[in-house]
Structure formats: C-alpha cells, structure tokens
Amino acid sequence: MSGFFKSSIGRKVAMALSAFFLMFFLLIHITINLISVFSEDTFNTVSHFMGTNPLIQFGMQPVLIFGVVFHFVLGFVLELKNRKAVGVSYARNNGGANSTWMSRNMVYSGAAILAFIVLHFIDFWIPEINTKYIIGDMSGTMEGVEGFRYYEELKHKFEDPFRVGAYVIAFVFLALHLLHGFTSAFQSMGVTAGRKKGLQNLGKAYSIIIPLGFIFIALYHHFNH
Amino acid sequence: MNLTLKIWRQKGPQDKGRMVDYKVNDISEHMSFLEMMDVLNEQLVNSGDEPVAFDHDCREGICGMCSLYINGQAHGPDRGITTCQLHMRMFNDGDTITIEPFRAKAFPVIKDLVIDRMSFERIQQAGGYISVNTSGNTQDANNIPISKHAADEAMDAAACIGCGACVATCKNSSAMLFVGAKVSQFALLPQGQIEAAERVLNMVAQMDLEGFGNCTNIGACEIECPKGISLDNIARMNRELMKASLK
Numbered sequence: 001m002s003g004f005f006k007s008s009i010g011r012k013v014a015m016a017l018s019a020f021f022l023m024f025f026l027l028i029h030i031t032i033n034l035i036s037v038f039s040e041d042t043f044n045t046v047s048h049f050m051g052t053n054p055l056i057q058f059g060m061q062p063v064l065i066f067g068v069v070f071h072f073v074l075g076f077v078l079e080l081k082n083r084k085a086v087g088v089s090y091a092r093n094n095g096g097a098n099s100t101w102m103s104r105n106m107v108y109s110g111a112a113i114l115a116f117i118v119l120h121f122i123d124f125w126i127p128e129i130n131t132k133y134i135i136g137d138m139s140g141t142m143e144g145v146e147g148f149r150y151y152e153e154l155k156h157k158f159e160d161p162f163r164v165g166a167y168v169i170a171f172v173f174l175a176l177h178l179l180h181g182f183t184s185a186f187q188s189m190g191v192t193a194g195r196k197k198g199l200q201n202l203g204k205a206y207s208i209i210i211p212l213g214f215i216f217i218a219l220y221h222h223f224n225h
Numbered sequence: 226m227n228l229t230l231k232i233w234r235q236k237g238p239q240d241k242g243r244m245v246d247y248k249v250n251d252i253s254e255h256m257s258f259l260e261m262m263d264v265l266n267e268q269l270v271n272s273g274d275e276p277v278a279f280d281h282d283c284r285e286g287i288c289g290m291c292s293l294y295i296n297g298q299a300h301g302p303d304r305g306i307t308t309c310q311l312h313m314r315m316f317n318d319g320d321t322i323t324i325e326p327f328r329a330k331a332f333p334v335i336k337d338l339v340i341d342r343m344s345f346e347r348i349q350q351a352g353g354y355i356s357v358n359t360s361g362n363t364q365d366a367n368n369i370p371i372s373k374h375a376a377d378e379a380m381d382a383a384a385c386i387g388c389g390a391c392v393a394t395c396k397n398s399s400a401m402l403f404v405g406a407k408v409s410q411f412a413l414l415p416q417g418q419i420e421a422a423e424r425v426l427n428m429v430a431q432m433d434l435e436g437f438g439n440c441t442n443i444g445a446c447e448i449e450c451p452k453g454i455s456l457d458n459i460a461r462m463n464r465e466l467m468k469a470s471l472k
C-alpha cells in the first residue's frame with residue numbers, strides 16, 4: 001500500500017481525497033456563515049461552540065489544517081514534477097483547442113486561493129487563537145459588546161471595501177478551481193466523471209453556488225451595517 | 226497555395242535545435258500534409274540542402290508513426306486523424322504553419338521531427354500482453370463467453386496505435402491515456418484478468434520510471450487522440466491500480 005501512494009496514480013488519488021475533504025469542509029463553513037445573515041444570536045452561539053468545543057478545536061482543526069497544507073503542497077509538487085516531464089516547451093501551442101482554461105491553470109487558481117487563506121488566517125484565525133490560547137480568554141465576549149463578540153467582529157471586518165473586494169476575487173478563483181476540480185477528483189478516484197451528466201451538473205452547481213454564497217455573505221455584511 | 230513553414234531543425238540528440246523558415250509554392254489542397262512535406266524535401270534535396278527528417282510508415286492512419294505538432298496541435302487542426310490523414314485543404318493560401326516534434330522528456334528528439342518513442346515499447350513490455358500457450362493447442366477464443374459490452378469496450382481500447390499524441394498534447398506529458406488503453410484492453414476480457422494485478426502494477430511503475438508526467442484530468446488527450454480512446458480508460462486504470470494495491 002505504501003508503494004501505491006508513491007506512484008503517479010496514487011498521488012492523484014491522494015490529491016482527490018484531500019480535495020473531497022476540503023469540499024466537504026466548505027459546505028460546513030458556508031452553512032455557519034449563512035446563519036449570520038438570518039440570526040445574530042444563533043450565529044454567535046454556533047461560533048462559540050465551534051471555537052471552544054475541544055473535539056472541534058483539538059480534533060477537527062488540526063485535521064483541517066493538515067488537509068489544506070497537504071493539498072497545496074502536493075499540488076505544487078505535482079506541478080513541478082509535471083513541468084519537468086515536459087522538458088522543451090512548444091514554440092506554438094494551442095491549448096484552448098482541446099481543454100478549458102480552468103483545467104490548465106489549477107496551480108494559479110490554487111495559488112490565488114492560498115493567498116486568500118493566508119489573509120483569512122490573519123483576519124480571523126490568528127486573533128481568535130491569540131485571545132483564546134495566548135491571553136487565555138475563553139469567554140467569547142468583548143468589551144463594549146453585549147453577549148458574544150463573533151457577530152460584532154464579523155461586521156467590523158466587512159466594513160473595509162478592500163477586504164471585501166479581495167474576498168470576492170478569491171471566491172471567483174475558487175469557482176474556477178472547482179469548475180475543473182470537482183469532476184477531476186471523481187475521475188482520479190476511478191469514476192468516469194465525463195460520462196455522468198448528473199455528476200457534471202452537480203459539479204457545476206457546487207462550483208458556482210458555494211463561492212457565490214460566500215460572496216453574497218461578504219457583500220451582505222458590507223452593505224447592511 | 227503558397228505557404229511559409231516554420232520547422233524545428235535539430236541535427237541530432239545533442240544538438241540544441243532551432244526553428245527554421247521555409248517557403249513552398251503551388252501546394253494542392255488535395256495533398257496530404259506528409260505529401261506537402263515530401264514536396265519541401267524534394268526542393269531541399271535539389272538545392273543541396275539536408276531534407277527535413279520526419280517519421281511515417283503506412284500513410285493511412287494505422288501505424289501511428291507520423292507524429293508532428295502542427296500549429297500548436299498534435300496531428301494538426303483536424304479531429305480524429307493522424308498527420309498522414311491531414312489534408313492541405315485545412316489550410317489557406319499564404320498561411321504560416323509551425324511544425325514541431327512531439328515534445329516530452331520521455332520522447333527525446335533523434336533528429337529534426339523524429340522522436341524516440343521506445344518508452345512506450347518498454348511500458349508494453351512491462352505487462353501489455355497475456356501469457357497464453359500458442360503452440361498449436363490453442364483454445365478457440367469463442368469458447369469463452371464474453372458480454373457484448375465488454376467485447377466492444379476492449380475493442381475500442383485496443384484501437385490505440387501508440388502514436389503518442391496524447392502525451393504530446395498533454396500539458397503534463399502524461400502517458401495515462403495510452404497506458405489506460407493498454408491496461409483496459411486486457412482487463413476487460415477473461416483472458417486478461419488472470420494477470421490483471423501484476424500487469425497494472427508493472428505498467429504504471431514503468432510509466433513512472435520513464436518520466437511521464439501525472440494526469441490532471443484535463444482531457445486534451447481524448448480530444449486529440451486519432452482513435453477516440455476515451456478518458457474512461459484512465460479511470461479504469463486508476464480502479465485497477467487501487468484494486469491491485471489493496472491485494
């Protein structure tokens with residue numbers, strides 16, 4: 001079995017498995033974010049639970065971080081190996097004649113998402129970790145705010161038009177990444193994705209609706225406060 | 226029609242190589258692309274120059290020898306054909322046509338447009354066969370019942386002529402369409418299933434050893450393949466390898 005993951009196909013499968021995990025995580029993430037549009041209180045309660053529950057903090061969170069790092073590191077490694085496999089490049093190459101832009105530029109859409117993830121960590125994750133584990137304040141409250149602080153912080157973050165702009169652009173890249181990635185991951189797992197219309201449509205729906213949802217939430221908070 | 230050709234010239238494996246411009250005149254639109262190349266070479270020989278080396282054999286789309294990356298596409302701008310089946314009517318008078326060898330680390334250039342595709346042969350030798358006794362007491366293949374569906378799919382996979390267009394067109398220089406077809410044509414049939422596990426393990430290992438890239442499911446290979454080999458064969462190879470590795 002260890003030989004399997006050293007083979008080219010094994011690496012494809014590892015890439016696909018990490019991608020499935022990330023796509024599942026995005027579903028959870030958007031569900032929680034959507035709550036912020038409907039109910040401030042519920043959003044606060046759920047955020048506090050996610051932020052302080054030990055199973056999530058010390059069980060799920062490390063798995064997630066590992067998943068993200070694993071995915072982009074392997075993505076970059078495979079890209080480098082593939083470039084080496086090409087050697088001399090063509091003087092004239094008409095890639096558009098037989099493939100989509102998305103499929104040829106996964107590493108660039110991926111790099112854009114990575115840049116976003118870094119920004120996102122600086123925005124939300126590092127301050128949270130700092131408050132909770134460095135300062136040691138697990139109360140989830142903040143001076144000058146009644147009840148939990150999460151919704152207040154969210155509102156505050158989305159005041160800045162540049163941040164909102166960056167988020168919107170990043171999610172466009174996520175959509176491009178997924179428009180190829182969704183069916184690609186199934187194909188890597190041995191499912192003949194190209195012949196299954198239902199799967200292709202599900203992929204298109206996921207790749208467009210999820211990023212659009214994140215964009216909607218960011219714009220909603222920007223224009224509503 | 227009159228054409229300008231930009232052709233890759235390379236004296237030998239060690240030479241760095243470069244693009245060289247040529248002019249050919251009075252090309253008939255009914256000519257095949259290789260006949261147009263013949264006209265150019267005659268012209269070069271007559272003027273005492275070295276003719277352009279390019280591969281060809283059957284000139285009817287079955288041997289897979291003719292390669293050529295024409296105007297940025299393997300086997301040129303038409304679909305479902307090899308270069309020998311490409312006609313000059315696909316081009317217009319006054320066109321500039323870029324002609325390069327198939328590119329991949331695992332397909333080194335021997336001379337000009339001729340490449341070494343022995344890496345494909347070595348992958349075949351690693352497992353692209355079935356071990357049957359052919360010493361006169363061979364059983365009639367029709368004695369083994371095979372579903373029509375499996376027989377058709379195996380036949381479709383067996384249509385691969387090993388031309389290498391899939392590798393040439395792939396941005397990763399991946400050989401997975403070729404290997405997928407060769408694995409599938411046997412995996413689908415009872416005669417091939419006995420050695421299925423070691424076949425896929427050995428062929429994929431050889432493919433990796435030859436330095437082909439890793440498939441990212443772009444699908445350009447399927448579109449450029451002259452024989453319409455489908456991506457399903459890559460998915461099947463992935464399944465076969467997973468199955469074999471779990472054993």
Ligand code: HEM
Nearest residue numbers: 016019022023072075106107110111114181184185188441
């Ligand atoms: C952290 C930044 C990211 C980078 C640098 C990155 C990079 C890549 C690269 C280079 C590939 C192509 C590799 C291949 O097909 O073999 C890929 C595939 C993929 N990525 Fe990402 N990615 C990132 C984030 C994400 C995220 C957040 C998701 C989804 C939630 C995602 C979903 C996918 C999917 C579904 C595939 C296709 C997997 C396959 O073909 O088997 N990626 N990624």
Ligand code: SF4
Nearest residue numbers: 385386388389391450
């Ligand atoms: S799969 Fe198609 S493109 Fe690739 S070697 Fe076989 S016939 Fe040529």
Ligand code: FES
Nearest residue numbers: 282284289291309
């Ligand atoms: S020369 Fe045989 S396929 Fe073109």
